[in-house]
Amino acid sequence: xxxxxxxxxxxxAKRLRRKELSKLPFKKKIEILVQLQKxxxxxxxxSIEKTSRVWII
Amino acid sequence: MEKTLKVIRGLKEKKIIxxxxxxxxIAVLYYTEPVLTYDLDIFFIPAEDRLDVLSPIYKYLRKKGxxxxxxxxxxxxxxxxxxxxxxxxxxxxxxxxxxxxxxxIKTQVIGLEYLVAIMLQVNRAKDxxxxxxxxxETDVNLKVLKGILKKFNLIGRYDKFRSKYxx
Numbered sequence: 001x002x003x004x005x006x007x008x009x010x011x012x013a014k015r016l017r018r019k020e021l022s023k024l025p026f027k028k029k030i031e032i033l034v035q036l037q038k039x040x041x042x043x044x045x046x047s048i049e050k051t052s053r054v055w056i057i
Numbered sequence: 058m059e060k061t062l063k064v065i066r067g068l069k070e071k072k073i074i075x076x077x078x079x080x081x082x083i084a085v086l087y088y089t090e091p092v093l094t095y096d097l098d099i100f101f102i103p104a105e106d107r108l109d110v111l112s113p114i115y116k117y118l119r120k121k122g123x124x125x126x127x128x129x130x131x132x133x134x135x136x137x138x139x140x141x142x143x144x145x146x147x148x149x150x151x152x153x154x155x156x157x158x159x160x161x162i163k164t165q166v167i168g169l170e171y172l173v174a175i176m177l178q179v180n181r182a183k184d185x186x187x188x189x190x191x192x193x194e195t196d197v198n199l200k201v202l203k204g205i206l207k208k209f210n211l212i213g214r215y216d217k218f219r220s221k222y223x224x
Contacts, residue, residue, distance in 0.1 A: 015193060018090045018193065018194050019090075019193075019194050022089045022194040024090075024091075026157060026159050027058075027159055027160050029086050029087070029090075029091045030086075033086060033091050033093070036091065036092075036093045037095065040093055053131075055135045056133070056134025057058040057135070
């Protein structure tokens with residue numbers, strides 16, 4: 001398998017995964033969103049913006 | 058979030074607003090994989106024509122203990138931004154919004170094709186990114202989309218966008 005094929009396979013797998021995630025229930029997506037907000041807060045601790053509030057759901 | 062959506066629905070039930078729908082990043086998230094966003098944007102049709110359309114909303118929410126903070130109102134742990142429908146496209150998108158369930162709560166989200174049309178009209182960098190995402194991850198009804206775009210004179214912009222980013 002050459003480099004191009006490997007890359008193509010990875011991209012295809014990523015696209016498939018995103019499509020699967022897009023089918024999750026709304027409520028589950030909001031739970032994931034809150035996890036993303038918490039992760040981002042950890043990264044942005046020193047430059048936190050007022051609007052970067054983690055939701056309490 | 059359920060409590061937040063219940064409070065928002067209460068605005069319609071109490072006739073403080075005529076209609077509403079979730080828009081912006083959360084509407085995109087409803088259709089795509091979860092993406093980072095911090096606001097819950099609520100597009101609404103005011104109950105009556107007046108200059109300060111936000112005032113009755115804020116007054117009602119203040120009575121319930123939810124105070125505005127800059128452009129948001131923090132409702133049950135979620136910063137909510139109320140955006141009055143600012144043109145015919147957005148008004149029609151709210152009227153035609155999708156009825157969805159969040160757990161046990163019934164709410165409304167801007168329909169997928171209207172969402173694309175609105176983002177195409179607003180056309181910020183993040184809107185363009187979100188449109189690409191929507192086309193990659195969802196099944197946009199092109200017939201419905203083109204009907205909306207034609208009606209609101211956005212076909213030219215869509216064609217350019219399509220050849221530049223979705224080609």
